[in-house]
Amino acid sequence: MMIYQLLRKSARVVLLAVVTLGFTTISSPAVQVQAAAISTKAPLTAETQALQTLNSFYKPALQGQFPGAVKGLTIGVSTRQDVIKKIGESEAPGEDADAFDVYHAEMGHPGYAIAYKLNRIRELRYFGTNVERQTNIGGITLKMVKQQWGAPSASKTINNGKLVQNKVDYIRGNYVLSFIFNSSTDLDHINLTKKIVK
Structure with a gap:
């Protein structure tokens, strides 16, 4: 039986x-x-996906790069032409030498802003997605960053127009990966720049 x-x-x-x-x-x-x-496999939660997004920046930053659509574009090496070849023309190109070429977040694709110096990438900014934002950059908190990556190399308050933001920096080799928070639970964007040698 x-x-x-x-x-x-x-x-x-x-x-x-x-x-x-x-x-x-x-x-x-x-x-x-x-x-x-x-x-029976459990679905990914928004927090788990946000954590994966956060950790996806850790290794590429050592090479002066971001993950995703702009993977392979390197600070100080890649040119505006390399960027156009990789992700196309900017919808909102910068109008002067210090301005950013902006690529808007659309249809689940993240937004980027890219600044140049002498036609080479000077700074990359990642704005995440607008759709399901909590599964991406919107789910990354200051507490999560510190738990995953430890104490930051530097942290300071910055003014962006009327907005007061907290900039949290992590040194990644020859580069600085910065998290710009509007509040401890509202990550505005992520920056990558070359480390300034003093």
Whole structure:
């Protein structure tokens, strides 16, 4: 009787896998186990996705780069032409030497701003996505940054027009990765610049 109950239970698991995953034939026990494992995998939370976004900046910053669509573009090396080739023309190009070329966040793609010096990237800014912002930059808090990366190299209050922001810097090799917070739970953007040698 016990074997019969185990077989019935196994048959239900296989049937459930077939129905939920759309299999028409199940050929081996390994496929059955894999199908059951897939159906029970927990979905990612917004906080988990924000943490993944935060940590995706850690290693690329050592090379003077950001992850994602601009991966491979390097501070002090890549030119405006390299940027255009990689992500296209800016929707809002800078109007003077110190201005940023702005790439707006659209359709789930993050926004960027890029400044140049002598036609080479001087600064990269990452604004994240507008859609599902909490799963991206909007879910990154000051507490999360400090828990993941430890104490910052520097922290200061800056004025941006009428807005008072907290700038938190981490030295990553020859570069400075800065998190610009409007409040401890509202990350405005992330900056990457070359470290200034004093």
